[in-house]
Amino acid sequence: QVQLVESGGGLVQAGGSLRLSCAASRSISSFNAMGWYRQAPGKQRELVATIFTYGSTNYEDFVKGRFTISRDSAKNTVFLQMNSLKPEDTAVYYCSADWPPGYWGQGTQVTVSS
Numbered sequence: 001q002v003q004l005v006e007s008g009g010g011l012v013q014a015g016g017s018l019r020l021s022c023a024a025s026r027s028i029s030s031f032n033a034m035g036w037y038r039q040a041p042g043k044q045r046e047l048v049a050t051i052f053t054y055g056s057t058n059y060e061d062f063v064k065g066r067f068t069i070s071r072d073s074a075k076n077t078v079f080l081q082m083n084s085l086k087p088e089d090t091a092v093y094y095c096s097a098d099w100p101p102g103y104w105g106q107g108t109q110v111t112v113s114s
Contacts, residue, residue, distance in 0.1 A: 009108030020080040022095030033099035034078045038091035
């Protein structure tokens with residue numbers, strides 16, 4: 001079992017930035033991957049970015065060049081730096097552990113105004 005707690009969401013204007021954090025209750029090194037997903041109203045949850053055990057990363061096309069996933073293993077925390085935000089990035093953002101995802105956080109709301 002692991003508890004994942006996201007933070008850092010909020011309201012930002014288009015073009016702005018936010019940094020999301022996901023704090024895990026135990027070592028994130030024990031998971032083969034950590035990820036960020038998002039779910040907009042009326043839509044299915046979708047993958048945003050993943051960071052794997054050995055540090056490789058993967059991004060969905062709609063965030064490439066704008067978002068960066070990183071981690072601080074010593075603090076059991078994963079981050080999502082989001083730059084050049086667009087209104088279509090508005091969603092609840094969820095942290096996940098393992099691949100395929102086996103654990104989820106409660107989510108943090110990101111709202112981008114135009």
